[in-house]
Amino acid sequence: MLIPIVQIIGGFILLVWGADRLVAGASATARNLGVSPLIIGLTIVAFGTSAPELIVSAMAAIEGNPGLAVGNAIGSNIANIGLILGLTALTYPLRVESEVLKREYPLLMLIMIASFIMAADQLFSRTEGWLMLSGLVALIIWMVRFGLRRGPQDPLAKEFAAEIPSNMPMRVAVMWLLVGLVILPLSSNFLVRGAISIARTLEVSDAVIGLTIVAFGTSLPELAATLTSALRREDDLAIGTVIGSNMFNILGVLGIAATINPAQVDELMLKQDFPVMFLLTVLLFFMAYGINGPGRISRKSGALLLLIYFCYHILVWTTASWVVP
Numbered sequence: 001m002l003i004p005i006v007q008i009i010g011g012f013i014l015l016v017w018g019a020d021r022l023v024a025g026a027s028a029t030a031r032n033l034g035v036s037p038l039i040i041g042l043t044i045v046a047f048g049t050s051a052p053e054l055i056v057s058a059m060a061a062i063e064g065n066p067g068l069a070v071g072n073a074i075g076s077n078i079a080n081i082g083l084i085l086g087l088t089a090l091t092y093p094l095r096v097e098s099e100v101l102k103r104e105y106p107l108l109m110l111i112m113i114a115s116f117i118m119a120a121d122q123l124f125s126r127t128e129g130w131l132m133l134s135g136l137v138a139l140i141i142w143m144v145r146f147g148l149r150r151g152p153q154d155p156l157a158k159e160f161a162a163e164i165p166s167n168m169p170m171r172v173a174v175m176w177l178l179v180g181l182v183i184l185p186l187s188s189n190f191l192v193r194g195a196i197s198i199a200r201t202l203e204v205s206d207a208v209i210g211l212t213i214v215a216f217g218t219s220l221p222e223l224a225a226t227l228t229s230a231l232r233r234e235d236d237l238a239i240g241t242v243i244g245s246n247m248f249n250i251l252g253v254l255g256i257a258a259t260i261n262p263a264q265v266d267e268l269m270l271k272q273d274f275p276v277m278f279l280l281t282v283l284l285f286f287m288a289y290g291i292n293g294p295g296r297i298s299r300k301s302g303a304l305l306l307l308i309y310f311c312y313h314i315l316v317w318t319t320a321s322w323v324v325p
Contacts, residue, residue, distance in 0.1 A: 004197035011191030012217040014183055015052045019221045022051055022180025028173035031166060050248035051180075052218040055188040057257040060206070065196055066263030070124065071210025072218060073253040074273050078211075079219040080242045080249075081280040082309025084226050088238055089302025092230040096239055096288045096296070103146070104243050105285050111135065112281060115250045116274050119265045129258025136251035191217065204320040207266055211273060211316055239288060239297075246281075268319060276312050280305065 047054075053076045057069035088094065114135075118128045168176075191214065199209040222245050226238045257263055287301045 004194040004201070007190045007194030008198070008213065008217070011187045011189075011194060012220065014187030015056070015191060015218065016220045016224070018180050018183030018187055019051050020180075020224075021176045022184065023221075024168070025173045025176030025178070025180055028168035029170065029177055032168075032170045032173060047248060047252075050245045050252060051184055052188070052221060053215075053245075053249050053253045054256060055184045056191055056214060056218055057253045058260060059185065059188045059192045060196075060210070061257040061260035061263070063192055063196070064261065065192070065206045066124075066257055066261045067266070068192065068195060068199075068206035068210040068214065069257035070254065070263045070265060070269070071207035071273075072214045073249045073257070074269065074277055075211035075215025076219050076249050076253075077246045077277050078273070078280060078309065078312060079215050080222055080246055081284050082305050082312065083216070084219060084223045085239070085242055085284065085297065086302045086305030086309060087223070088226050088230045089297040090299050090306065091227065092233070093299055093302070094230060094238055094288070094297040104240075104247070105288075107139075107142075108243055108247050109281060109285070111139075111247055111250050112278060115254060116270075116278075119270060119274070122265045122267060122270070124254060124258040124263040124265065126259050126262055129255045129260075129262075132251045132255030133259065136248070136255060139247060139251060202320075205266065207269060208316060208320045211269075212313060272315065272319065276308070280308060283308075 053072055057072050060066065060068040060072070085094075115132070118124060118131075195209045195214050196206060198213070199206050202209075222241055225241050230238045254263075283301075283305065284297075287297045
């Protein structure tokens, strides 16, 4: 049991560091090439914070454990809203102003509904995986076009501009980009092997480990980015990180995993985990949208999100014994 724990902890540390270097290198490279900070933030940064989930799920699918991949994607979405936004709002209440974010809420809901319909037959097929990846490409194109229309005056654009490295030489940026691309798959391999070993030891399904331990670890980059943004009073960036990551998780993480190896979906996941993901997303919508003005996620709202997240984890582990390993 000690070796798998060391693999998971070491994998998490390298994963977070590798994702940070990947985002920094890719962002600086794009900025040096003259790409708009808003475009960089909506694409490279959103992809980078989801890179741990994406690589871990791809590795799990390659290893023949697609249940871990599906659990990681759904569990990360739950952690992003329940744990990360909940903890962030407790630290610093968030105010939502950007129209970019308000337009992404219904799009996120549509993506989740589509993924639930695909999972209704308890299988994400390769065809559905390619459909999700096509949706990811369409999402990136939409984000770029919408970002270009909004221009540099959008609040989110200003926050991205402040975050993206502006004085990193091109050779250094490329070096960190390559380092991130090497470290991510290596650390993911350690993490997946450790997670599978722990699942076997505890006699629970791979999906349970993916929904809890792995989902928490792969969400650490979002936690760091969101808390840092909130402390700097970059509210839209904090919430945008979570919304963008959740869309990438479904379309990219599930899409890549399914194209590599069709993924079975436990019936319990359809009845328990998908509904919790929908519940948290709906709560986020009403908390942050703002009908007659800017939306706001207060400390009380943050406490509610955290409570739901912890209750969900208790539910997962109390029902885990009923899952066939």
